[in-house]
Amino acid sequence: MMDNKGQVGVVVAILVVVLIVAVLVIIQTYYVPQWMKEREAEHMDVVANQFAGLKYSLDLQTMEQSSSPLTNSITLGSKELPYFVTARAFGSLQIVNYSQSNFTVRVSGEGMRAQPQAHYISTGNVSYILSINTFDLCIQNAQAGDYYNVSFYSAEISARVAEFINESFCQVILTVINESEVIYNQSVVVGIATGGSYCINLLNDDYKISTKILPYVPTPFNMSFNSSTHGQFILECTEYVEETIYISNSFGIIKYESDNVYFVDQNYIYEGGAVILSQRMGSTMLFPPFIEIVNATRRINITLIDVIGVAGKTGATGYGTYSIRTNFSQITSHRLLMENLTLYIFSDYYSAWENYLENRMNESGITYQLTEGDGYISITFSNVELSFNIARVYAQVGPGWVT
Secondary structure (H helix, E strand, O other), rough: OOHHHHHHHHHHHHHOOOHHHHHHHHHHHHHHHHHHHHHHHHHHHHHHHHHHHHHHHHHHHHOOOOOOOOOEEEEOOEOOOOOOOOOEEEEEEEEOOOOOOOOOOEEEEEEEEEEEEEEOOEEEEEEEEEEEEEEEEEOOOOOOOOEEEEEEEEEEEEEEEEEEEEEEEEEEEEEEOOOOOEEEEEEEEEEOOOOOOOEEEEEHHOOOHHHHHHHOOOOOOOEEEEEEEEEEEEEEEEEEEEEEEEEEEEOEEEEEEEEEEOOOOOEEEOOOOEEEEEEOHHHHHHHHEEEEEEEOEEEEEEEEEEEEEEEEEOOEOOOOEEEEEEEEEEEEEEEEEEEEEEEEEEEEHHHHHHHHHHHHHHHHHOOEEEEOOOEEOOOOEEEEEEEEEEEEEEEEEEEOOOO
């Protein structure tokens, strides 16, 4: 007689095995891809935060112009799940030099560029002054009655030669007026022989020109000189000089490319001081570069960062956490006063720049015209003052000293 209990036991065992296999198949085919997709998405968020930290470090080094190296970490790839059939994600990190990055910023137009200038002047005007480095009054063949006057903004400075004791000697009396207030009125030198020579440093703190007047004068400003024939002012300054402007600079970038299995591939790019996220659907700017726009004074201040890779240490591929060491090298500044200005940005991710700059310009209220071309955008302004700064930073992937 057949043992029915034995058959039931076998059937139950088979059903249990089938159930376990079915559960494992469901987990493997449905839940595991979801888990791995979430894990790869979390890893992309980690990379985004790491690039934010990298940007902060480079901004800090540029602001302080510090040559002390800083280290940041970038994680390539994400681990597979244990006990299940899964694929590990990988990634690559590259420092792309300026000749291969396809990122170039160009400024062109008609206007003025800030340049150092020297003037030896007794009567006349000097215009568009930004800063003064040397300001001396040199008297030759001093004669009683000689005078030396200069005025700018709300200040008036006058020096006059007067007789001292007798006709054989002279003294120089300096008067400094700011907004109708006399802030200095004394003899600065006495006992000069008539016909003698003497130079006065007008930036001496005692005369209060450098401390009470110049720091508060809006730039650019003009100076007017009116003097007698026995002397001249020596003015060494930075001033705007008219010229046709053309500045073009290509930049190195830092690029992370993901090789995901379950989640959409994403690339993170540090470009000119901005962090850009790029994927199949397009690109967007996560963290902007330093761009300051003041509509009231029509001033624009732009600082972009050029990354220069150290030979032999410009990349890593695969899985793991790699360090990026950076240090500041130098900064080049261009200060421009433009009648018309066009700013060009050539980039593989120009749409991200376009969206950011369009929003930024609209927020500022400054008038502009934006044009999109093949691989670039251009923005045109009129009558603006532009500070265009290019900072250069050396970088390497992996341990070692950055030189």
